[in-house]
Amino acid sequence: MGISTKYMSVLVYVEHADGKFKKSVFEAVAYARAIADQQHTNLTAVSIGNVADNELKELGKYGASKVLQVNADQLKDFVNQAYASVIAEAAAKENANVVVLSNSFSGKGLAPRIAVKLKAGLVDGAVELPSTDGSFSVKKTAFSGKAFAITSLTSANKVIALNPNAFGVKENPTDITIENFSPAVKQTDLATIVKEIVRATNKVSLPDAELVVSGGRGLKGPENWGMIEELASLLGAATACSKPVSDADWRPHSEHVGQTGIAISPNLYIAIGISGAIQHLAGVSSSKVIVVINKDPEAPFFKVADYGIVGDAFEVVPQIIAALKAHQA
Amino acid sequence: MKILVCISNVPDTTTKITFTNDNTQFNTSGVQYIVNPYDEIALARAIELCEGGKGTVTAINVGEAATEPTIRKALAIGADDAVRINAAPRDAYFTAFQIAEYAKANEFDMILCGRESIDYNGSQVAAMIGEFLDIPSISIIKKLAVDGSTTTIEREIEGGKEVLTVNGKFVASCAEGTAEPKIPNMRGIMSARTKPLSVVEAVAVEELGKITKFETPAPRSAVKLIPAENAAELVNLLHTEAKVI
Numbered sequence A: 001m002g003i004s005t006k007y008m009s010v011l012v013y014v015e016h017a018d019g020k021f022k023k024s025v026f027e028a029v030a031y032a033r034a035i036a037d038q039q040h041t042n043l044t045a046v047s048i049g050n051v052a053d054n055e056l057k058e059l060g061k062y063g064a065s066k067v068l069q070v071n072a073d074q075l076k077d078f079v080n081q082a083y084a085s086v087i088a089e090a091a092a093k094e095n096a097n098v099v100v101l102s103n104s105f106s107g108k109g110l111a112p113r114i115a116v117k118l119k120a121g122l123v124d125g126a127v128e129l130p131s132t133d134g135s136f137s138v139k140k141t142a143f144s145g146k147a148f149a150i151t152s153l154t155s156a157n158k159v160i161a162l163n164p165n166a167f168g169v170k171e172n173p174t175d176i177t178i179e180n181f182s183p184a185v186k187q188t189d190l191a192t193i194v195k196e197i198v199r200a201t202n203k204v205s206l207p208d209a210e211l212v213v214s215g216g217r218g219l220k221g222p223e224n225w226g227m228i229e230e231l232a233s234l235l236g237a238a239t240a241c242s243k244p245v246s247d248a249d250w251r252p253h254s255e256h257v258g259q260t261g262i263a264i265s266p267n268l269y270i271a272i273g274i275s276g277a278i279q280h281l282a283g284v285s286s287s288k289v290i291v292v293i294n295k296d297p298e299a300p301f302f303k304v305a306d307y308g309i310v311g312d313a314f315e316v317v318p319q320i321i322a323a324l325k326a327h328q329a
Numbered sequence B: 001m002k003i004l005v006c007i008s009n010v011p012d013t014t015t016k017i018t019f020t021n022d023n024t025q026f027n028t029s030g031v032q033y034i035v036n037p038y039d040e041i042a043l044a045r046a047i048e049l050c051e052g053g054k055g056t057v058t059a060i061n062v063g064e065a066a067t068e069p070t071i072r073k074a075l076a077i078g079a080d081d082a083v084r085i086n087a088a089p090r091d092a093y094f095t096a097f098q099i100a101e102y103a104k105a106n107e108f109d110m111i112l113c114g115r116e117s118i119d120y121n122g123s124q125v126a127a128m129i130g131e132f133l134d135i136p137s138i139s140i141i142k143k144l145a146v147d148g149s150t151t152t153i154e155r156e157i158e159g160g161k162e163v164l165t166v167n168g169k170f171v172a173s174c175a176e177g178t179a180e181p182k183i184p185n186m187r188g189i190m191s192a193r194t195k196p197l198s199v200v201e202a203v204a205v206e207e208l209g210k211i212t213k214f215e216t217p218a219p220r221s222a223v224k225l226i227p228a229e230n231a232a233e234l235v236n237l238l239h240t241e242a243k244v245i
């Protein structure tokens, strides 16, 4: 790189749900700020849709010095074609050579389009800051968590989609200004129309959850999920399951983790009545702490666990629930 | 209706992942290759939509000759014909570019991909095709229904779902729920040998980056077992030792 980096900047796209930013967004801002620091430059955020000023100002806490607010009526719903255009225009306006976003469901739809628009190399599922050896190499997950790939981006522009829970939320209080930004929106970018959004408000969402309680076929049937949900709600955790459980419709597909489900890396993963097949482990083995509860001492899951309890889930889990209640009292 | 389904050739899900050449290359020795599981879902939905003469399904793969068994599998499952773009799929940008070029030259009403390939997990190809063709792309869908020129799609969002409609051409990446994967029957397997599979040469595309090295996760230290009758101790350990609650 070397040339006039000082006039460049870093841009972070901050997605919101109903006007609120989630932890994973603050994490992306903190990560983007760390890249801006590496490059001795500034961080600008871009927000699309209706977000109140006091919520936008929160971004300053994590290191953004400016936020471009795009509040056009046509853009109040997420349409990735149009959003990608807006973000690419914001990057051009800010002379940003690095664009960061969360590797969320929406982020996965946006990042590739932005990368093509900017002719930028793209790292999806990044788990670390770029190297500082001059090569701009970023570590990302590959093979569903069975490995990591170091990707070296050689293009002038770069796009990085950061995995939730990979970097952590780091505060970096900065004075932040809010600036209105109203790029022209092409009608052809608005060919999809959002009809309905359904969000369970009382549940922790799985992909970016810090704590996850997961159940497998060992639980025998959907009627036994009460204790899983109770444990999860006491912990403030999301619930997950193995593939046969969602295939049997005991639980929704959106809870299925593993190689062909969601790959997660929470701080704590509690696996109950799950054997630990290679396809399951692929999606959960990068969890920081793994607890396994299984009645079979030979279950392969114990080999990758930090804490294990060999026992019947129907006896063990109620004990843990009682202990947690006592601990929280 | 003409549907293009993008099929990637990936290591079997039971593959133990190792690397060679000082961890710069994926070790393919002894690895079995399969149709990417999500692409089977995309293919199954495409076949359902075209059932009863309502359309045709073309499977496309960017790969070298060694991927042909995977393409034949897609034909056995029920694709009408197939195309192989003859090149190693260097990265998503390269792959999406090739597929977009093919789709420009051959009109399709809809392009379906899998949600991600289980090797590099990019979730990139579908949205990149959308951008190259300047058409809508919808990522990680769970339902897709066609009614005339309007398609209704349900996609996954954090903690819920979004329902949207799209008019005209689009590309979507399919996840579980969109369809049940189909298993090829004897007739399918027989006819797959004679269904058309054309080979097209790739076009040059600039390189924006590449994988320079792989790492495998650090092994965990041995499990700490807690006796079942003392399960309550777990809460204490998670709080004071692991410090995660």
Ligand SMILES: Cc1cc2nc3c(=O)[nH]c(=O)nc-3n(C[C@H](O)[C@H](O)[C@H](O)COP(=O)(O)OP(=O)(O)OC[C@H]3O[C@@H](n4cnc5c(N)ncnc54)[C@H](O)[C@@H]3O)c2cc1C
Binding pocket: A215, A216, A217, A218, A219, A241, A242, A243, A244, A245, A256, A257, A258, A259, A260, A261, A272, A273, A274, A275, A276, A277, A278, A279, A280, A283, A293, A294, A295, A296, A299, A311, A312, A313, A314, B013, B037
């Ligand atoms: C192409 C492909 C992709 C796949 N992708 C995935 C994936 O993404 N995710 C996934 O999870 N799987 C996946 N699988 C399936 C995987 O191979 C396993 O079959 C699956 O993970 C097993 O689920 P399970 O552990 O819940 O069930 P089982 O293997 O049946 O294990 C149940 C466990 O519960 C224990 N148990 C029983 N009763 C009790 C009790 N009372 N108390 C405590 N423990 C008890 C048993 O000892 C056993 O270990 C895939 C398979 C294929 C072929």
Ligand SMILES: Nc1ncnc2c1ncn2[C@@H]1O[C@H](COP(=O)(O)O)[C@@H](O)[C@H]1O
Binding pocket: B005, B006, B007, B008, B009, B036, B038, B039, B060, B061, B062, B063, B089, B092, B095, B112, B113, B114, B115, B116, B117, B118, B120, B121, B122, B123, B124, B125, B126
């Ligand atoms: N080499 C390839 N040939 C054809 N389609 C591909 C190829 N690689 C990826 N795809 C498609 O793009 C989807 C997403 O892949 P990826 O972006 O690599 O995660 C896959 O599920 C396939 O449908």
